[in-house]
Amino acid sequence: MAKPLRVGIAGLGTVGASVVELLRANGPALAARAGRPIEVVRAASRTPKPDLGLDAVFDTDLKSLASDDVDVLVELIGGDTMARDIVARALDAGQHVVTANKALLAAFGGELFDKAEQGNLALGFEAAVAGGIPIINALRNGLAANEVDVLAGIVNGTSNYILTAMEDDGWSFADALAEAQRLGYAEADPTFDIEGIDAAQKLAILAALAFDTDIDFTGVHVEGISQVDIEDIRYARELGFSIKHLGIARLTDAGVEARVHPALVPDTLLLAKVAGVMNAVMVHGSAVGPTLYVGPGAGGMPTASAVVADLVEVARGTHTVPRAPERCLRSLPIDGVACPHYLKIPAIDQPGVFAEVADILSRHDISIEAVIQRPQAIRAGAEPWVPIVILTDDVAETVVEDSVAELGRLPGVTGTITRIRVADLGAMMPAA
C-alpha cells in the first residue's frame, strides 16, 4: 500500500468541515484516483470542533501544523496576515500548500509563489476562485496551448443572487439584499461582496495566471452594485441586456485592463443567463476561441471539491510547481477603457431638454445606439420629470465622464445621472 499523503488542515469552518467530510466519504475512490490514500493527520482551529471526529489530531495552535509528519498544509483560516505566516512557514518547512484564500493571494501571491517555486512545491488555489468550477485547472492545463487575451466573469454569488432576484422577481436592491442575507448568501456586513472587492481579488488571480504576469491588485478598478436600481434592470431588459456584476480583464499591447463593475450583458451571450448564486468565467484563447465555465461559486462542498482536487494532484505527483511570470505588465487605469454605455438622465418634462441632451452628446462625438423616453407619473408637489435612457456606441471613459458632468449642469436635468458600462465582449465569447 502506497504511503498516504498526510494533510494538516488549518481552519475548520464551513469549508474545513466539508473537506474533512469529503475526504472521509470518498476515501476509497480518492485513494484509487490519487494512487495513495489522503489522510488528515493534524487539524488546527481556534475553537475545537468535536463533531468532526478529529479530536485525536486536533490542536488550537496553528504552529502544530508545521510538523515533520505533515506533507501538505491546507489553509482555510482566511484573512491575510495569519494566513500568510502559516503558509510561508509551511513552504519554508518543505510542505506543499493548498489554499482557498483569495485575499491572501491577491495581497501576497507573488512572494508565496516564489517560495513554492524555490522549494519545488505545490501551491494549489483552485478553491480560491469560483468555488468548485475547475477554472484554475482549465487555465493552467486545459488551455496551456493558448495565449489568453480576454477573460470575463461573474465570480461573486452574493451580487449575482441580488441582481437575479431584482431582474426575475422585480425586487428592489434593498429587498433582494435582505433576502440574500436571510438565505445565507450574503453576510451581515455585505460590503466585501456587493462592493466588488471579493470579485476584484478573484479577477486579479485569474488575470495573473491567464496573462502570465504579476497583477497589482490595487490596480483593479472596482465598483459595487449598490447603486443599481430596479428601474435600470427593467430598461436594460427592454434593450436586450441583463445587468451583471462583471469582472473583465483584457491583455493589450499597453498593459492589463482589469475592472469590476455593474455591466449590461447582451442576451446573445450565455453569460447573461447565469443566475442566482451560480458563477461563470469566460476565457478567450488564441487557438481554442471562446470558452465558458459555469458552476457553484461558493459553499462548503463546492469549495471542498476544489481543495480536494488540488490534494489529489499533489498525491499523484501531477501538480504544477509555480513558475515566476515572464513579465510584470502595467495595470492600465480605467481612463483607457472605451465601451458602449447606458445612461439614464432624469430630465424635466419640458420642450428643449431632449435637444440639449442630444446636442451635448453630439458635441462629444458620442453616437447614440438606442433611446427610450416614456411619460412618467406626475410626482406630487414637484415638476414632472422623465428619465431619458440612452444606449451609446463605444465611448472612451474620459469622454463619458466629461459628457455626464456637462449633462448634469443642464438646468433641465433634475438629479443624478446613472451611468452603467456595457460589456463589450461581442463576437469573442460564446453566444446564445
Next chain:
Amino acid sequence: MAKPLRVGIAGLGTVGASVVELLRANGPALAARAGRPIEVVRAASRTPKPDLGLDAVFDTDLKSLASDDVDVLVELIGGDTMARDIVARALDAGQHVVTANKALLAAFGGELFDKAEQGNLALGFEAAVAGGIPIINALRNGLAANEVDVLAGIVNGTSNYILTAMEDDGWSFADALAEAQRLGYAEADPTFDIEGIDAAQKLAILAALAFDTDIDFTGVHVEGISQVDIEDIRYARELGFSIKHLGIARLTDAGVEARVHPALVPDTLLLAKVAGVMNAVMVHGSAVGPTLYVGPGAGGMPTASAVVADLVEVARGTHTVPRAPERCLRSLPIDGVACPHYLKIPAIDQPGVFAEVADILSRHDISIEAVIQRPQAIRAGAEPWVPIVILTDDVAETVVEDSVAELGRLPGVTGTITRIRVADLGAMMPAA
C-alpha cells in the same frame, strides 16, 4: 536547456497542420509552460504536405514514427484499424501517445489504456471529445473529488448547427443541412454526424471516464435528427423548449444509461441556449453540484489546442497514466428509461378523435402536462387534419411505445406520430 519533448505526428490533415502551426507560433511560451521545448522531429502522412515546412522530417511510411528518437506519438490519422496499429506499436515501444480519435477509443480504448498503464505511459485524448473544451481535464483533475452521476452534452457541431438554423431562422431540415455543407460544417455524407454516431462515441468516452467504468459503445442507444421537423421545433419553442441533439449518460444502481437522441431542452437550462457549432457538456458531481463547459467542439485550431495541452502535460511530467476502471458496469437498455415526452399526433379533424387520444393516454396512466391543438389549413382533396401536440409527464419507454402503437391504430390518426424525449435534467443542472 532542458531536453526537448520529441514529437512524431501521424496525419497532416486539418488538425495535424494546425498542431504544427500552433507548436511553431507559440514555441517559446509553450517551452516556458512545459519546462522544455516541444519539437516535431518526425511527421508521416499518406501525401506530402510541403507547405508545412516539415520536409526534413517527413515520411510517407507511418512506421517511421516508431523510432527511438520519438518520445510521444500524436495520432491524427483517424479511422480505427490503422490508428490502432500505430498507437499499439507506439505504446509497445515505450512512446507516450496523444490522440484526437474518438472512433479509436470507442472501439479499442480498453486494450490501449491497458497498454499505456502497463508501460506507465500517457494516453492523452482531450482532443477526442468536444474539441478545445478541456472537459477530459476537468473530469480527470478538476472534478477528481466528486462522484459524477449524470452528464449531458451537445457534442456534435454539425447537428447543433442544423437545429439552431431551424430554430433561429425557420429553415427546414434539408435546407439547414445544405447550408451546413456549404459552410463546411457538414460532410458530403453527413450520416456519421446527423445520425448521432459521432456523438455516441464521445458520450461513451466521457461516461467511461466520469463513471470509472468500461463502456460498451454498442450499448449506447443512438437516434439521429433527420426526422426532426421545423414544425416540432416551433411547437417545442411554444412549450418553452429548444430541440437539441443530446447525449445523456446516467449512473444508476442498476448500471449505466447512455443515449443520444433529439431532446426537448427546457429554457431554464443554459444548455438550451448553446447555439450553432458550439459544443457544451454538463457534469453533475456529488460535491460540486452542477457544472457546465462550453466552447468550440471542432475545427483545426480548437482541436489542436487540446492536442497541444496534452503534449504540455507530457512535457512537464504532470500527465496522468491511465488506470484500469474499478468496474465494468452493465449498459442499461433504453427500455429502462423514463422521462417526459413530446408527442405530435396527426389527427382527422372530427369529433371524438381527441377524446379517443386522451382515453388511450389515460389507460396507460400517462399524465398530460400540456396540450396544443390549433386549426390547420384545409388540404386540397383530403380530409382536414390537425396535429395534436401533447407534452407528457414522466413515462417509461415501453409504455410510450405501446401507447404510440395504439394511438397509431386509431382510425382518426392519419399519419406517423412524432415522439421526442424531453431532457429531464431538472434541478441538477445549471439553470438560466
